[in-house]
Amino acid sequence: MRTFTGRFAGKTALVTGAAQGIGREVALRLAREGASVAMVDRSELVEDVRRDAGGDAVAITADLEGFAGATEAVTRARAAFGRIDILVNNVGGTIWAKPFAEYEEAQIEAEIRRSLFPTLWCCRAVLPAMLAAGGGVIVNVSSVATRGVNRVPYSAAKGGVNAITASLAMEYAGHGIRVCATAPGGTDAPPRRVPRTAGVRVQRNAAPRSADEDRWMQQVVDQTKASSLMHRYGTIEEQAAAILFLASDEASYITGVTLPVAGGDLG
Numbered sequence: 001m002r003t004f005t006g007r008f009a010g011k012t013a014l015v016t017g018a019a020q021g022i023g024r025e026v027a028l029r030l031a032r033e034g035a036s037v038a039m040v041d042r043s044e045l046v047e048d049v050r051r052d053a054g055g056d057a058v059a060i061t062a063d064l065e066g067f068a069g070a071t072e073a074v075t076r077a078r079a080a081f082g083r084i085d086i087l088v089n090n091v092g093g094t095i096w097a098k099p100f101a102e103y104e105e106a107q108i109e110a111e112i113r114r115s116l117f118p119t120l121w122c123c124r125a126v127l128p129a130m131l132a133a134g135g136g137v138i139v140n141v142s143s144v145a146t147r148g149v150n151r152v153p154y155s156a157a158k159g160g161v162n163a164i165t166a167s168l169a170m171e172y173a174g175h176g177i178r179v180c181a182t183a184p185g186g187t188d189a190p191p192r193r194v195p196r197t198a199g200v201r202v203q204r205n206a207a208p209r210s211a212d213e214d215r216w217m218q219q220v221v222d223q224t225k226a227s228s229l230m231h232r233y234g235t236i237e238e239q240a241a242a243i244l245f246l247a248s249d250e251a252s253y254i255t256g257v258t259l260p261v262a263g264g265d266l267g
Contacts, residue, residue, distance in 0.1 A: 007248055009034035013086035014077045016064055016122060019046040021189045022141065023090035025240040031057050033244070035086070038077035040064070043195055056081075064091050065113045070121035074129060083133050086247045087126045089140045091118035092157070097217045100152040111153035116160045123168060127177075135176030139246045140165050142183045144260050144267030149223050150216045158183075162258050169256030178255040180246040185262025186224035186233040229264025 013030050017023035018039035027039045031053035039046050039053070040060045050059035058080045063069040077084055092115035096107055119140050130136030142165070143158040145151050161181060169179040209217065225231050242261045245251055260266050 003029065003032050004248075005033065007033040007244075007250075008086075011035045011085045012038075012077070012081040012083055013088065013247070014038040014040060014073065014084050014122075014126070015088045015090060016040045016073070016118060017090035017092070017141075018049055018059075019043045020192060022184070022187065022236055022239045022243070023088070024049050025236045026088055026090065026243050027057075028053055029240055029244055030086075030247075031055055036081050038073070038080060038084075040073045040077075043193075045193055045195055064118035064122060066117075067121045067124065070118070070125040073122070074125040078129055084126055084129050085133070085136055087122060087130075087136070087138045088243060088247065089119040089122050089138065089161075090243075091122075092116075092141065092143075092161075094145070094151050094154045096213075097150045097220050098213065099150055099216065102216075103153060108153045112157050115154055115157035119161050120164060123164060123179075127172070130177050131172075131175055136178075137247050138168065138177065138179045139243050140179070140181040140258075141243065142181045142258055144183045144185045144227070144262040144265050145224075146183075146267050148220065148227075148267075150220050165258055166256050173255055178251070180251070180254060180256070181258040182239065182242045182246065183258050183260045183262065183267050184234065184239045185228055185260070185265050186221070187236060187239055188233045189236055224265075227265040228262055232263060234261065234263060 013035045015027040018027040019041035027037050031037045036056040038058050039049050042063050047059045050057045060073050060076050062073040140161050142161040146155050146159045165179050165181040
């Protein structure tokens, strides 16, 4: 993917879920394109990304499922850079894939905590800084899985992200703050890395899948490809490109929208 040299020169950014996948690619590209980047993740693997980025970047470990963690991340980013021009809320992801009747109460709550609250808390934590600066950009990462099989709690969480995006954009446009989102479709990514020192709470369901769970996951894959007009998964680079566009000054007249990045699947 093409790098736009200097597109974010003089900008500061905070990227959540930066240790792996889409978040890692976004953080590295922001750094390559001139931004000072605070890379935030629950996993200490985010330190590897900071080293890969080089330059003016910091790594912050924080649990963003609670407001205290989101506040800490914003406070540390501001201490490092003085302000936050761009927030990319990337934390989230399906933990289980199963028909809704098969979900346990605790699993439903875990899905919502994972894929809704980090965005909600980080938006709340960053707003005072952006208001004080007279503007900023928030890009939330949602999903086209708001219409999909075997992920109802995740779909509910990402529907909430879409609502946060639209409502915040309306509420803060007069303060110079743009709020947009991307809605990725299925995305090819390398296997997730899990550090040996990870605590009891994990980022994904680490238990071996049963035959039923394998079948339910395959249903998700089949439905995702069928819903895409291109009938394929996207790449991490394709997802990052859309996020960076919305975060850049090139999108200065765009706010309040959720952009599907899913090969024609509108979710």
